[in-house]
Amino acid sequence: MIGVLVERLSRNGKQDAEARQDAVDLVFALTSHAMFDMLCVGRSDDAVCTLVKSACAAALKERFD
Numbered sequence: 001m002i003g004v005l006v007e008r009l010s011r012n013g014k015q016d017a018e019a020r021q022d023a024v025d026l027v028f029a030l031t032s033h034a035m036f037d038m039l040c041v042g043r044s045d046d047a048v049c050t051l052v053k054s055a056c057a058a059a060l061k062e063r064f065d
Contacts, residue, residue: 002027008060030055 009023010016029035030052039048 002031005056005060026059 005027006020006023009026010019036048036052039051043051
């Protein structure tokens with residue numbers, strides 16, 4: 001599943017190493033425990049999950065629109 005997300009985020013007509021690394025870094029940041037802890041300040045776990053899912057959906061939508 002993460003591989004598919006990385007592939008979708010890194011598409012730019014050709015699979016270059018820089019685009020793929022940017023996608024890997026973004027997925028790692030969005031799914032890291034440190035990021036989750038930071039986002040939990042003032043938010044419920046469910047609210048953080050919704051926020052992260054929305055960010056992922058927006059990134060994919062922007063990339064493919």
